[in-house]
Amino acid sequence: MxxxxxxxxxxxxxxxxxxxxxxxxxxxxxxxxxxxxxxxxxxxxxxxxxxxxxxxxxxxxxxxxxxxxxxxxxxxxxxxxxxxxxxxxxxxxxxxxxxxxxxDCVTYARQLISPQQTLLTHSCSSTLMRLFSSLRGMDCHIVVCESRPLCEGVSVVRQLDDWDLATTLITDAQAGLYTAQADLVMVGADSLLSDGALVNKVGTRLLALAAQRDNCPLYVVAESFKQRPPAAGEPVLEQMAVSELGHDLPSSRLANTYFDITPADLISAWVDERGVHRRFSPML
Missing domain, CATH: 1.20.120 (Four Helix Bundle (Hemerythrin (Met), subunit A))
Structure with a gap:
């Protein structure tokens, strides 16, 4: 071909x-x-x-x-x-x-999840989808933020339903309600900065703030390939087409930033192919 x-x-x-x-x-x-x-x-x-x-x-x-x-x-x-x-x-x-x-990330992350727990996640991480696939047969509940504007959380829930996992889809704005009910939050990563700060789908920072307020641990599951070397400078937060927002307003009145940065002090632990790190452990 x-x-x-x-x-x-x-x-x-x-x-x-x-x-x-x-x-x-x-x-x-x-x-x-x-x-x-x-x-x-x-x-x-x-x-x-x-x-x-x-x-x-x-x-x-x-x-x-x-x-x-x-x-x-x-x-x-x-x-x-x-x-x-x-x-x-x-x-x-x-x-x-x-x-x-x-x-290897999945192996270590799975050890953090126990039966009958509620896990809250945001966006669609291919690493977390591998983790969720490994949870088939476990009695747990996964709450998924829809992840506006294109709502990839919907496809996540559909897949989890196919795997017979108990799920709830929520709007991003409800995340602060569910951190009080969840046992843990797990997210993937688009990048990890040199101090352990997380670049991920926009909404992750607000989710992390709510989780910290409710004493709900937040784990970042990401292989070390996602670590950004210090020499790379400040990360670029991608801007996508404002038409994705679906509003009939002038484009000058709209913004569609796709990623945000979650400071390291809002993260409970980082899970990579080497294990679970309560302090960020850079590889680069």
């Missing part, structure tokens, strides 16, 4: 609101790996084009450090290997490494 044209993949990659950051990074690696197998030769011009594509993919999702991290690791191989087959294999290996890190 021929590789999807880069312009089409880039547009779809940039517009994707349903997949988490890790899944999007893996999709980019799969595309790059497939594209190099179709090259006639891996000459200097081809390498320049691939570097440019890595740059465009990284720039397309600036709030997602895992995209930059994994694609830059692949680009290092681009400068080191001699043929396309090796480069395609490097992409496959990074995808496997990412998936293994997620599986």
């Amino acid at each position: 021929a590789c999807e044209p880069f312009a089409d993949f880039l547009q779809r990659f940039k517009a994707d609101r349903q997949h988490g950051a890790s899944e999007l990074a893996r999709q980019a690696l799969v595309w790059l790996g497939q594209s190099v197998t179709e090259l006639a030769c891996l000459d200097a011009a081809a390498r320049r084009a691939l570097r440019d594509q890595v740059g465009q993919l990284t720039a397309a999702r600036p709030s997602m450090s895992v995209v930059a991290h994994l694609l830059q690791r692949w680009q290092q191989q681009l400068d080191a290997v001699d043929d396309a087959a090796q480069l395609a294999a490097a992409a496959t290996q990074l995808v496997a490494l990412s998936r293994q890190a997620v599986d």
